[in-house]
Amino acid sequence: MAESKISRTYYVPEANGVERLPTALxxxxxxxxxxxxxxxxxxxxxxxxxxxxxxxxxxxxxxxxxxxxxxxxxxxxxxxxxxxxxxxxxxxxxxxxxxxxxxxxxxxxxxxxxxxxxxxxxxxxxxxxxxxxxxxxxxxxxxxxxxxxxxxxxxxxxxxxxxxxxxxxPDSRPVADAGGLDHHASPIVVRICEYIADNFREDIDSVDIAVAADVHPKYAMTVFKKSTGMTLNDYINLMRLSYAQAMLMHDDASVLAIAMESGFGSLSAFNKSFRKVAGMSPSDFRRDVRGRPAVQMAVQSAPDRPYN
The missing domain is CATH 2.60.120 (Jelly Rolls)
Structure with a gap:
């Protein structure tokens, strides 16, 4: 990759950027x-x-x-x-x-x-x-x-x-799709996503999600996994981790407080989930992000207003 002819500027996530707003378009x-x-x-x-x-x-x-x-x-x-x-x-x-x-x-x-x-x-x-x-x-x-x-x-x-x-x-990646979404499944996945988007920071489980989507819990788990490649818990955790990532970048709250605010029931569950995605602990992530030297920000458009 070619080196820039001018001094680099680096991305610094905003306090209310895409990481902090996982449900916003x-x-x-x-x-x-x-x-x-x-x-x-x-x-x-x-x-x-x-x-x-x-x-x-x-x-x-x-x-x-x-x-x-x-x-x-x-x-x-x-x-x-x-x-x-x-x-x-x-x-x-x-x-x-x-x-x-x-x-x-x-x-x-x-x-x-x-x-x-x-x-x-x-x-x-x-x-x-x-x-x-x-x-x-x-x-x-x-x-x-x-x-x-x-x-x-x-x-x-x-x-x-x-x-x-x-x-x-990459072209070599196999397609793990057993028929894809049908006209019946697609609205169910949308209803599942809508409920999780509204409630991911609460203590929710597959039964709560299935009731909201008006389907049996086992079917909710099956159709969501088939459609997204993720379990319901995987997706709930991802929403929580995206929210927690932004808090670690900007907030001074303790890691425990961030875990609770993001919807995790315990610090150990938060640490385990965070390591799986980021490859490091939440504390190391925060230290790494905040330990970087200050850099000149790029000139960009005014911040976007999210549209839900």
Whole structure:
């Protein structure tokens, strides 16, 4: 990867950024800063490269997006924008699973993305940079109608990917999908995701979730696992970990207090879950993040207002 000709600026998550708001749909249009380390969040990320190029370290593979590329990947696995051209401008959004599972995508695409694959298409045109810029402005306008239209148009744009050539990277990753979502299962997964989004910081279990989704607990567990590759507990923990990650970056509360605030029943459960995703303890993560030297922030657009 080429070295930048100018001094690097680095990404510093905001106190109310995507990590802290795992249930929010947010959009962006910016010149991003390089990341010093991987992060994760409980949304599917959409990137459209308006100018330049971006290199990501994903979970298990690397990928470079170039001008005109439209890409999707699951943000619940650690990923890292570790290099980019000095002129990079990208746009896109973070889609909670309640939106992602409303998309009419091929079942193998949904399954592969949830397993860590990256979808990339170069079948874009001159309307895309204009549309992504408008959707970003609409979601930040404060007008609920404009925000709703922006979300609807973005989802329709993503659905159109199926009609053009696209790649799922890495190509060698097998598709663990036994038939994919059907018309009956998809609304159930959406109801499950909605309930977990509203209640992940509470003490909830499969029975609570099944009652909310109006299905049997065993069926709720089966259909969610088949659709996402995760158990219900995996997804609840991911929502909690995303929220806790942001608190560790910004709040001065103790690790125990953060564990409780995020919905974990004990410090040991929090530590175990956090190590599984981050590869280190919450205390080491906080020390690593806060121990980095201060850096100049990149000039970016005003903070996005999340749209639920």
């Amino acid at each position: 947010s959009m962006f249009h910016t010149s991003p800063a390089i990341m010093r380390a991987p992060h994760w969040h409980a949304q599917v990320e959409v990137n459209y490269i308006s100018r330049g190029w971006a290199h990501y370290n994903m979970s298990g593979h690397e990928v470079t997006f170039t001008e005109g590329d439209l890409a999707l990947f699951w943000g619940g696995l650690p990923h890292w924008l570790d290099d980019a051209s000095d002129d990079l401008i990208y746009a896109g959004g973070h889609l909670p699973l309640v939106h992602f599972f409303r998309l009419r995508l091929p079942s193998d695409v949904q399954a592969r993305l949830m397993q860590g694959a990256t979808l990339v298409t170069q079948a874009t045109d001159g309307a895309d940079p204009i549309n992504f810029a408008r959707w970003h402005l609409y979601t930040r306008s404060g007008d609920p109608m404009k925000a709703s239209l922006a979300v609807d148009e973005l989802l329709l744009r993503i659905e159109r990917i199926r009609f053009s050539p696209y790649s799922l990277l």
